[in-house]
Amino acid sequence: MPATKPFHDVVHKRHSVRSFRPEPVPDEILRSVLEDAQRAPSNCNTQPWQTHIVSGATRDTLSRAMLAADNAGVHSPDFSFAISDFKGVYEQRAKDQGAAYYQAIAVPRDAYDQRRDASRRNLEFFGAPHVALLFMPEVGDNVRVAGDIGMYAQTFLLSLTAHGLGGIP
Ligand SMILES: Cc1cc2nc3c(=O)[nH]c(=O)nc-3n(C[C@H](O)[C@H](O)[C@H](O)COP(=O)(O)O)c2cc1C
Secondary structure, eight states: OOOOOOHHHHHHHOOBOOOOOOSOOOHHHHHHHHHHHTTOOOGGGOOOOEEEEEEHHHHHHHHHHHHHHHHTTOOOOSSOOOGGGOOHHHHHHHHHHHHHHHHHTTOOTTOHHHHHHHHHTTTTGGGOSEEEEEEOOOOTTSHHHHHHHHHHHHHHHHHHHHTTOOBOO
């Protein structure tokens, strides 16, 4: 098993990475990350996650399809992600995050084309060589399963950091 960093360092070093080197990560490391993530707790040990990792030409094809759909205004989210859903302090934090992000990449507030281009970096996976797609079954109101997926995702991200890698949800 590859050597990893102490837990405290890992928790504090993890952050959302939005720029990546293009070289693929060796399979052995990806497998080690998946094995770590698999240790996440879940309701009644149901482990309700299915992870697909896409790389290379498949990753490129997926990105192109998502960019084309976005260009055509075709969006089909499985759940709401409107910023306006957030109220009070949560709305403020979301606004602060957006402001800090656009300032960091030097995009002015009213430069809508540049903001749109920046937002489309999501659909280019920020240049990451691998994309992990997390699938979940529908179970009741989905709250328990979504909670489990969150625990899995955080364990996955912490493991990336522990392996000297980075990621973004
Ligand atoms: C469920 C989830 C979805 C997210 N979606 C995006 C996204 O679409 N684009 C993006 O740039 N960041 C996204 N983020 C990253 C958050 O902006 C980030 O986690 C937050 O600002 C805290 O920063 P940190 O991860 O660097 O600590 C997402 C985070 C989570 C947990």
